[in-house]
Amino acid sequence: MKIIAITGSYRKGGVTDRAVDEILAAAEACGAQVSRVRLMEAQIGFCTNCRNCTQHQGVNRGACSIADDMDRILDEIEEADGLVLASPVNFGSVTAVMKRFLERLVCYAFWPWGRRIPKVRNRQRDKHALLVVTSAAPAFLVRMQAGSTGMLKQAANLLGAKTASILAIGCSATREKPVLSARTSAKARALGAKLATSAPAGPA
């Protein structure tokens, strides 16, 4: 069982990072092989809307014209059995680095010139996703607004993952050096263990 986490926080050791630490530690304790990609440390360019990657038919992702870390990251995600997508809420949305990553997932759509809207290439959802959002606002507000969770869900969907759980950590912006409460840590660990022990997702 392989679990990969993609994180869109701008800082190491922040709330998002700490939550992902707990999730991955719990998954590892259940026997999973875990890895993490901090998008801030990866070289990822902006989608240029050349749409070369969307032209050919088929279930596999289209080839992107940009030579950067994206291919390697997407290969790793495709090999994984479980996915964690994590981002702080910034101005009501995911962070810009997470959004940049999300836009590059257009390679999972078939959208030739002449066609009005894109079509997801592969409707198979063979892995589970755990979404993590952290915010200054209380967690229930973030869940109600659904901007950030909606975007992460969309990313999970394109990456062939069914959203199994959402961990929303609110009221997280009061301390310069954040600490997770015992309750939040326990929740994160429980969800990490659940992700590592759940059966592969079925068809969409």
Ligand SMILES: Cc1cc2nc3c(=O)[nH]c(=O)nc-3n(C[C@H](O)[C@H](O)[C@H](O)COP(=O)(O)O)c2cc1C
């Ligand atoms: C530029 C900026 C914009 C933010 N916008 C929001 C927001 O719209 N809503 C919210 O609840 N929190 C907002 N926050 C707070 C962050 O979501 C919160 O501090 C988060 O836990 C940071 O994650 P990190 O510890 O991984 O850096 C914002 C923080 C920054 C720096």
